Amino acid sequence: MLRGASADAYAATAAALTGADDAGAVGRDLFAVADLLRAEPGLRRVATDASVAGEAKAGLLRDVLAGKVSDLALAVVTLAVAQRWTASRDLADALERLGVVAVARSAGGDAGRLEDELFVFGQVVQDNPELRDALSDPARSRADKARLLGDLLGDKVLPATVALVQQSLSGSYRTVGVALADYQKVAADVRGQAVATVRVARPLADDDRQRLAGALARTYGREIHLNVVVDPEVIGGIRVEIGDDVIDGTVSSRLDEARRRLAG
Numbered sequence: 001m002l003r004g005a006s007a008d009a010y011a012a013t014a015a016a017l018t019g020a021d022d023a024g025a026v027g028r029d030l031f032a033v034a035d036l037l038r039a040e041p042g043l044r045r046v047a048t049d050a051s052v053a054g055e056a057k058a059g060l061l062r063d064v065l066a067g068k069v070s071d072l073a074l075a076v077v078t079l080a081v082a083q084r085w086t087a088s089r090d091l092a093d094a095l096e097r098l099g100v101v102a103v104a105r106s107a108g109g110d111a112g113r114l115e116d117e118l119f120v121f122g123q124v125v126q127d128n129p130e131l132r133d134a135l136s137d138p139a140r141s142r143a144d145k146a147r148l149l150g151d152l153l154g155d156k157v158l159p160a161t162v163a164l165v166q167q168s169l170s171g172s173y174r175t176v177g178v179a180l181a182d183y184q185k186v187a188a189d190v191r192g193q194a195v196a197t198v199r200v201a202r203p204l205a206d207d208d209r210q211r212l213a214g215a216l217a218r219t220y221g222r223e224i225h226l227n228v229v230v231d232p233e234v235i236g237g238i239r240v241e242i243g244d245d246v247i248d249g250t251v252s253s254r255l256d257e258a259r260r261r262l263a264g
Contacts, residue, residue: 002094005084006087006094008083009080010097013080019072024106024160026070026102027098027100027101030073030076030099030102034096044088044092046060047060054081054083057081058081058082061077080095093172101190103164104186106159110160112191114160114187115187115188117158118165118181118183121161121180122184125177132176135148142170142171146166149162153165164180164187167179168183192223194222194243196224197229199229199234199238200234212240235250
């Protein structure tokens with residue numbers, strides 16, 4: 001989460017991320033620059049040094065990136081280095097987030113499908129210990145992990161999904177699962193939505209799903225993308241997690257509360 005000066009710098013830089021003919025390519029370019037800044041501490045320090053003139057920093061990045069990224073990606077990066085950042089790592093984090101925004105926009109009318117695919121793959125990683133261990137194994141190169149993911153995904157998902165899943169290997173998040181969850185939230189925010197995780201004992205019927213989404217949208221003042229998790233431990237009822245809010249109307253939670261009262 002970017003705060004203070006970095007939040008203002010991000011907002012100013014995001015304004016340049018418009019009019020991309022190939023938003024997916026721009027997003028991948030921004031990912032590459034974020035990775036470069038993380039890998040090169042010296043370059044990162046200069047790029048975020050408030051004592052160095054913005055134009056000098058922009059000139060340095062133009063020299064380093066010329067011919068390697070698109071004109072729009074370069075414009076975004078040079079605008080970013082002219083801003084003031086609270087911490088040096090915030091610049092790379094902001095460029096990665098802007099890359100996610102660009103890739104999400106590239107999905108166009110399939111944006112909802114992108115969000116679903118990110119969630120589903122995040123669940124696959126969470127539920128498969130062998131895959132989770134392989135993706136977190138420091139002995140395996142990032143390229144090796146990328147090949148593994150490429151074999152798993154193939155052409156079964158959107159190109160935008162592939163790009164974001166591959167970027168989740170960058171190490172900028174604690175785990176791949178955490179990265180995918182945050183990317184989904186960014187993708188939803190691009191569409192003016194929030195994300196709610198709904199835990200139920202059995203799949204929701206379409207009508208129930210629509211009614212729940214409508215009720216949450218009225219409560220939170222924006223459209224809600226539902227991640228539905230079928231969890232037998234719920235027994236009955238429903239649990240909704242949206243942001244820091246938890247709405248727990250499950251039978252299991254009521255049974256736990258009854259047990260606590262009896263024990264007390």
